[in-house]
Amino acid sequence: MPVNNENWKPTIVAFCCNWCSYAGADLAGSSRLAYPADVKIIKVPCSCRVNPMFILRAFEKGADGVILCGCHPGDCHYSTGNYYARRRMTLLFSMLDYLGIEEGRTRVEWVSAAEGVKFSETMNSFVEKVRTLGPSVRLGDLRCKN
Amino acid sequence: MQELIHRAKSLLESGEVSRVLGWKKGENVFDVEPAFFATAEELENFVYNGFCGANLSKYMIEASTWEGKTLVFLKPCDTYSFNQLCKEHRIDREKAYIIGVGCKGKLKAEKLGAENILDVQGAGYPDCSDTLKVTTLYGEQEVAYKDAMLERCHVCKGKEHQVYDELIGESVDTCDADRFAEVAKIEAMSPEEKFAFFQAELSKCIRCNACRNVCPACSCRKCIFDSTKFDSNQKANTTSFEEKMFHIIRAFHVAGRCTDCGECSRVCPQGIPLHLFNRKFIKDINNLYGEYQAGVDIDAKAPLTSFRTDDAEPGVGRG
Ligand code: SF4
Ligand code: SF4
Numbered sequence: 142m143p144v145n146n147e148n149w150k151p152t153i154v155a156f157c158c159n160w161c162s163y164a165g166a167d168l169a170g171s172s173r174l175a176y177p178a179d180v181k182i183i184k185v186p187c188s189c190r191v192n193p194m195f196i197l198r199a200f201e202k203g204a205d206g207v208i209l210c211g212c213h214p215g216d217c218h219y220s221t222g223n224y225y226a227r228r229r230m231t232l233l234f235s236m237l238d239y240l241g242i243e244e245g246r247t248r249v250e251w252v253s254a255a256e257g258v259k260f261s262e263t264m265n266s267f268v269e270k271v272r273t274l275g276p277s278v279r280l281g282d283l284r285c286k287n
Numbered sequence: 288m289q290e291l292i293h294r295a296k297s298l299l300e301s302g303e304v305s306r307v308l309g310w311k312k313g314e315n316v317f318d319v320e321p322a323f324f325a326t327a328e329e330l331e332n333f334v335y336n337g338f339c340g341a342n343l344s345k346y347m348i349e350a351s352t353w354e355g356k357t358l359v360f361l362k363p364c365d366t367y368s369f370n371q372l373c374k375e376h377r378i379d380r381e382k383a384y385i386i387g388v389g390c391k392g393k394l395k396a397e398k399l400g401a402e403n404i405l406d407v408q409g410a411g412y413p414d415c416s417d418t419l420k421v422t423t424l425y426g427e428q429e430v431a432y433k434d435a436m437l438e439r440c441h442v443c444k445g446k447e448h449q450v451y452d453e454l455i456g457e458s459v460d461t462c463d464a465d466r467f468a469e470v471a472k473i474e475a476m477s478p479e480e481k482f483a484f485f486q487a488e489l490s491k492c493i494r495c496n497a498c499r500n501v502c503p504a505c506s507c508r509k510c511i512f513d514s515t516k517f518d519s520n521q522k523a524n525t526t527s528f529e530e531k532m533f534h535i536i537r538a539f540h541v542a543g544r545c546t547d548c549g550e551c552s553r554v555c556p557q558g559i560p561l562h563l564f565n566r567k568f569i570k571d572i573n574n575l576y577g578e579y580q581a582g583v584d585i586d587a588k589a590p591l592t593s594f595r596t597d598d599a600e601p602g603v604g605r606g
């Protein structure tokens with residue numbers, strides 16, 4: 142449901158792993174790189190801590206877009222966590238597409254502790270994408286046909 | 288059917304098995320229900336016909352905790368679930384004596400296209416006929432056996448039993464459709480069409496939890512859809528989250544473990560094509576991570592508990 146209201150700001154939830162992406166967000170902050178204040182960062186020990194249900198729950202709680210950030214493949218602090226996360230998110234996102242939830246409300250991005258710039262760019266582009274999609278309605282309406 | 292009863296009796300009498308897991312007669316020919324039989328006399332009520340679609344594998348979880356072996360009758364598709372449950376250490380192979388029964392396709396009473404049914408002729412096993420004669424309060428009508436078959440029989444994975452101790456009865460090939468054709472059709476729709484389709488289907492759900500209860504992959508001791516407030520195995524404390532996401536969550540919980548046994552779609556009182564969820568995951572897994580059929584190889588690595596370093600990235604290939 143695209144909105145015309147220029148001032149509408151999407152609510153974005155970003156799950157960031159403690160070791161790389163959260164540090165990347167920190168670096169973005171200390172380097173004074175701008176990213177929208179509507180991004181709510183939730184720190185997780187590792188990207189694979191994110192149960193697919195967390196993503197759904199974030200939408201239920203009002204998120205318009207949910208992004209998962211972790212260490213680059215091969216660099217996970219726990220060696221392989223992000224490989225498992227990758228398969229889970231691939232399947233979950235594919236299912237959401239299949240159900241007709243607008244593509245682009247979910248994303249996975251690998252951001253290292255040194256990539257403050259990538260973090261801020263990723264958030265800016267993700268927020269912009271979700272802003273064009275408008276508020277998330279469909280997931281909550283999946284079972285509401287009169 | 289007599290052959291099955293005969294074998295059950297002799298296995299009980301020899302002491303090889305302590306009980307039999309099969310089906311017992313109901314009021315009508317299609318009202319068969321899964322049941323345990325402890326003695327030869329009880330087998331009087333044993334029945335086996337085209338309506339014995341239920342997958343008995345899940346009952347073996349409980350039976351695995353009992354003394355002695357249980358004789359269980361499994362169709363080819365049921366044996367995948369049995370294997371999967373062994374893989375997950377939910378049932379004990381040593382506690383089961385498996386008679387693999389041949390299959391000529393199983394029937395769904397709702398597909399007979401009749402009400403007030405008094406009797407159905409031609410739905411026996413092994414002797415069934417191509418045309419079923421349905422006697423109703425209002426007279427007789429005929430329906431092709433094939434037309435009354437469960438959806439899953441039209442996309443049957445094959446008539447090979449994956450695990451058994453002995454085999455009884457012949458099978459016929461019932462597969463006449465592509466298992467993933469319906470999924471592919473939906474994939475080709477626009478997001479709006481997809482959403483309209485699933486919204487219409489899922490809005491019918493009454494949250495009876497029958498799909499969860501029947502599913503062999505849903506064998507968690509404590510399910511997230513159980514009530515935390517009441518000592519009941521049914522949902523009661525539903526939150527809106529649970530209500531809305533039920534189907535996605537359940538499909539995800541069984542992803543990589545669902546054998547596509549078809550039980551969820553068979554039991555849904557609202558006729559929701561639940562297989563469309565599970566098969567979507569199976570199709571994706573096959574495409575992205577290599578062909579995988581749950582319940583074939585007990586030692587195989589499950590797709591969601593393994594990875595390759597060059598796996599596809601989430602959402603790659605989206606518009
Ligand atoms: S989800 Fe459905 S098809 Fe899959 S194992 Fe469970 S009951 Fe069978
Ligand atoms: S829905 Fe999930 S938690 Fe419940 S039994 Fe199935 S797999 Fe287990």
Ligand code: SF4
Pocket residue numbers: 491492493494495496497498499554555556557558559561
């Ligand atoms: S069996 Fe059908 S109606 Fe019952 S909970 Fe499952 S999907 Fe809903």
Ligand code: FES
Pocket residue numbers: 158159160161162186187188189211212217218219220222223
């Ligand atoms: S610790 Fe960062 S993805 Fe595992």
